[in-house]
Amino acid sequence: MKAIQDFYPDPLAQCFGCGRLNDHGYHLRSFWVGDVTEARFTPQPYHTALPGFVNGGLLASLVDCHATGTAAGAAYRKEGREMGTLPPHRFVTASLRVDYLRPTPIGPELLLRGRVLSISGRKVVVEVTVSVGSEVTVRGEVLTVEMPESMRPGPPRPPV
Amino acid sequence: MKAIQDFYPDPLAQCFGCGRLNDHGYHLRSFWVGDVTEARFTPQPYHTALPGFVNGGLLASLVDCHATGTAAGAAYRKEGREMGTLPPHRFVTASLRVDYLRPTPIGPELLLRGRVLSISGRKVVVEVTVSVGSEVTVRGEVLTVEMPESMRPGPPRPPV
Numbered sequence: 608m609k610a611i612q613d614f615y616p617d618p619l620a621q622c623f624g625c626g627r628l629n630d631h632g633y634h635l636r637s638f639w640v641g642d643v644t645e646a647r648f649t650p651q652p653y654h655t656a657l658p659g660f661v662n663g664g665l666l667a668s669l670v671d672c673h674a675t676g677t678a679a680g681a682a683y684r685k686e687g688r689e690m691g692t693l694p695p696h697r698f699v700t701a702s703l704r705v706d707y708l709r710p711t712p713i714g715p716e717l718l719l720r721g722r723v724l725s726i727s728g729r730k731v732v733v734e735v736t737v738s739v740g741s742e743v744t745v746r747g748e749v750l751t752v753e754m755p756e757s758m759r760p761g762p763p764r765p766p767v
Numbered sequence: 768m769k770a771i772q773d774f775y776p777d778p779l780a781q782c783f784g785c786g787r788l789n790d791h792g793y794h795l796r797s798f799w800v801g802d803v804t805e806a807r808f809t810p811q812p813y814h815t816a817l818p819g820f821v822n823g824g825l826l827a828s829l830v831d832c833h834a835t836g837t838a839a840g841a842a843y844r845k846e847g848r849e850m851g852t853l854p855p856h857r858f859v860t861a862s863l864r865v866d867y868l869r870p871t872p873i874g875p876e877l878l879l880r881g882r883v884l885s886i887s888g889r890k891v892v893v894e895v896t897v898s899v900g901s902e903v904t905v906r907g908e909v910l911t912v913e914m915p916e917s918m919r920p921g922p923p924r925p926p927v
Contacts, residue, residue, distance in 0.1 A: 623814050623822040631813040653791040654783050656859065658920040662783040663860045664828025671824045699816065700823045703865045710859075710918055758870055760818040 610636035611644070611676040614691040618760040624672035635669055637676035637721065644677040644721035650713055661711040666745050669719055670735045671700055674749035677721035678731035682753070685726055698731060698751040699758065711737065711744040729753040770796030771804070771836040774851040778920040784832035795829055797836035797881065804837040804881035810873055821871040826905050829879055830895045831860055834909035837881035838891035842913070845886055858891060858911040859918065871897065871904040889913040 612625045612635070620626045625635040637646040648669055656662045678698035683690050711717070717737050724732040729752050737745035772785045772795070780786045785795040797806040808829055816822045838858035843850050871877070877897050884892040889912050897905035 619817060621815050621818055623816070624824045626815075629813055629815070631811070651791070653789055655781050655786075655789070656783070657779060657857075657914065657918050658781055660918060662828070663863065664784045664824070664831045667827040667831065667863060667865075668822070668824025671827065697817075699870075700867055702867065703823065703827060703863075705827075705863045707860055707862065754817065758817050758820060 608638060609690075610638055611680045611690065612636055614695075615679075615697060616695050619695065619697045619754075622672065624668050625676060633668065633672070635672045635676070637673050637680070637719075639680060642722075644673065644680060646673045646676075646719040646721075647716050648719065649716045652713070655713055656710075659713060661713045661717070663705070663707055666707070666711060666737055667703065667705045667747070669717070670705055670737065670745065670747035671703055671749060673719045673721050673735050674733040674747065675700060675751050677723065677733045677735070678751040681723045681726055681731055697754045699754050700749055701752050702750040703747065704749070705745060705747045707745055709742070709744050712739055715739050724748070768798060769850075770798055771840040771850065772796055774855075775839075775857060776855050779855065779857045779914075782832065784828050785836060793828065793832070795832045795836070797833050797840070797879075799840060802882075804833065804840060806833045806836075806879040806881075807876050808879065809876045812873070815873055819873060821873045821877070823865070823867055826867070826871060826897055827863065827865045827907070829877070830865055830897065830905065830907035831863055831909060833879045833881050833895050834863075834893040834907065835860060835911050837883065837893045837895070838886075838911040841883045841886055841891055841893075857914045859914050860909055861890075861912050862910040863907065864909075865905060865907045867905055869902070869904050872899055875899050884908070
């Protein structure tokens with residue numbers, strides 16, 4: 608099954624968090640499950656904060672990329688367009704808020720779940736939760752905006 | 768010169784963002800410069816968002832660790848204690864807000880600057896900016912709290 612990020616055109620698929628063309632990145636992949644999006648990620652042992660717990664910066668990074676992916680997917684849906692049709696939707700983050708509700712144990716797979724809170728014009732606000740088993744440990748809210756022209760890449764570059 | 772994080776006891780120095788004992792991490796190091804704190808970090812080429820710009824998740828991670836380091840330093844200062852004296856201060860993040868004011872170009876060294884907005888009881892609120900040259904590209908505000916007992920590590924573990 609193709610993830611939302613699999614449809615990003617090559618020059619827009621180099622993100623450290625979710626770019627399929629980034630050899631050093633996290634390769635987060637987000638999928639629609641009905642009206643929400645899901646992504647799964649298992650941190651490495653070195654993705655630690657204090658011993659036994661997942662690093663908060665990594666969690667923020669996962670929330671961020673799952674939100675921009677969700678925003679892109681939502682923008683296509685709103686237009687009734689298939690993912691991958693042109694012109695591409697690609698969102699960047701204007702503002703990120705992450706509440707660490709409780710420590711996230713390191714080891715188990717994390718489930719990220721995204722929900723569109725609002726979509727208007729070039730802005731999409733996405734709520735993302737991170738769960739371990741049945742417990743939500745993190746809640747994020749992300750204001751994403753369609754990539755501005757000033758960030759549009761030039762000719763394709765090789766993988767980083 | 769020793770950074771604030773250099774004074775973290777070994778079991779509390781394994782953080783992916785700022786732990787000196789994390790072989791895979793960013794090793795962020797924060798220093799007092801008068802009443803503010805500073806840290807410098809040069810992203811790798813693969814720490815990209817869209818080509819040419821620094822990944823927002825990485826920026827959130829740097830803001831996060833610089834804030835918890837600043838909070839620890841501020842807690843020692845408030846008590847008139849030298850860094851490294853016992854018991855240790857070690858803060859974790861309860862809530863993180865990051866505003867991406869403009870895209871952060873990838874390549875140059877980033878300067879993080881931290882400022883304590885409030886300190887009371889076990890809570891320290893820290894503002895962190897990220898600058899490239901003379902331009903502030905990111906502003907963060909982080910609510911940090913003294914590490915709860917439930918997160919205190921057991922016996923020392925080997926580096927991760």
